[in-house]
Amino acid sequence: MKNNGGQSRLSPLLLKTQMANVATSSSSSSANIAFAKYPPPFSPKRNLPKTLRIPIRHRRRPTSAAGRVYASASASAVTPAPTPAATKPDDLVEKILSKVVQTDRGVLLTKDEHQSVADVANELQSFCVDEPVKCPLIFGEWDVLYCSNPTSPGGGYRSAVGRIFFKTKEMMQAVEAPDIVRNRVSFSLFGFVDGEVSLKGKLTALDEKWIQVVFEAPELKVGGFEFSYGGESEVKLQITYIDEKIRLGKGSRGSLFVFQRT
Numbered sequence: 138m139k140n141n142g143g144q145s146r147l148s149p150l151l152l153k154t155q156m157a158n159v160a161t162s163s164s165s166s167s168a169n170i171a172f173a174k175y176p177p178p179f180s181p182k183r184n185l186p187k188t189l190r191i192p193i194r195h196r197r198r199p200t201s202a203a204g205r206v207y208a209s210a211s212a213s214a215v216t217p218a219p220t221p222a223a224t225k226p227d228d229l230v231e232k233i234l235s236k237v238v239q240t241d242r243g244v245l246l247t248k249d250e251h252q253s254v255a256d257v258a259n260e261l262q263s264f265c266v267d268e269p270v271k272c273p274l275i276f277g278e279w280d281v282l283y284c285s286n287p288t289s290p291g292g293g294y295r296s297a298v299g300r301i302f303f304k305t306k307e308m309m310q311a312v313e314a315p316d317i318v319r320n321r322v323s324f325s326l327f328g329f330v331d332g333e334v335s336l337k338g339k340l341t342a343l344d345e346k347w348i349q350v351v352f353e354a355p356e357l358k359v360g361g362f363e364f365s366y367g368g369e370s371e372v373k374l375q376i377t378y379i380d381e382k383i384r385l386g387k388g389s390r391g392s393l394f395v396f397q398r399t
Contacts, residue, residue: 226264230382233257237283237395242308244287244300251285258385258393261378268345269376279384279396281308286392291322294334302326310396316340318350332359336370349373 236254240246246254266272281290288296294303303324311319320336338352351371357364374394378385386394 224260226261226380229257229261229264230380233261233395234282234383234397240283242281242287242290242295242305243283243285254283254395255285255393258377258395261385265376265378269379270342270345270348272379274379274381275376275384276312276314278399279310279312280399281310281394282383282397283395284392286390289388289390289392290320290394291334294322294324303332304328306331309399312340318352320352326359330360332357334358338371343373346377347373347375 233254236250236257237243237246243251243254269275284290290308291299291305293299295305303326305322305324307321307323309321311321313319316339318338318340320338321333322335323331323333326332334355334357336352336355338350341349341351343349349371350373351369353369354365354367357366373389374386375388376384377387382398384396384398386396388394
């Protein structure tokens with residue numbers, strides 16, 4: 138647009154637009170200069186590693202109470218049960234003694250209780266020394282603590298009728314080196330007269346476990362009287378276990394004996 142003087146004149150709107158463009162251009166140039174001088178953090182001009190590793194934390198999902206119980210139950214299901222400790226002979230010795238003490242040498246036990254004693258004796262047999270007949274522990278004084286057949290030790294004095302008249306006070310066996318065996322049964326006749334029956338025998342080893350004892354005629358002492366009666370007798374006994382405390386024996390007819398060292 139031209140004025141009357143021939144000079145071109147810009148309209149106010151056009152002038153304003155041109156000024157705005159100039160300002161924008163100036164601002165953009167300034168910004169480019171600033172960015173060139175101070176590159177942004179992720180600008181290629183910075184000496185940054187080619188690969189940027191950012192650690193990632195994995196959050197554990199919380200386990201519910203039901204999940205914990207299930208896991209515990211599963212672990213218990215697959216965990217093998219502990220192996221029970223092997224039974225020691227000392228434990229078996231204490232066990233068999235607890236079953237036979239204060240039983241009147243087996244008279245007071247029931248059939249099932251006798252079987253329980255036999256079961257423990259069978260377990261102890263596996264711990265016996267190889268040649269018990271040659272073991273020096275055989276010598277000494279022994280209390281006849283138990284017999285599966287009450288009439289076997291003591292004969293008629295220990296029978297059902299004999300126990301009415303003769304109350305057994307003591308039943309002992311002494312094994313003396315090299316080959317002497319002495320049996321002694323002390324009793325009370327009618328509860329007020331003391332008496333004693335004793336036998337002396339000679340021991341012979343039949344093999345590494347079996348022995349034979351041939352006894353002389355028994356001697357009887359009652360009050361002030363003493364005499365012998367009857368004749369010789371013999372017994373055969375297998376030694377099934379022996380240690381410092383007890384000795385187990387089995388007669389030729391299957392009777393089980395438990396001797397305790399005194």
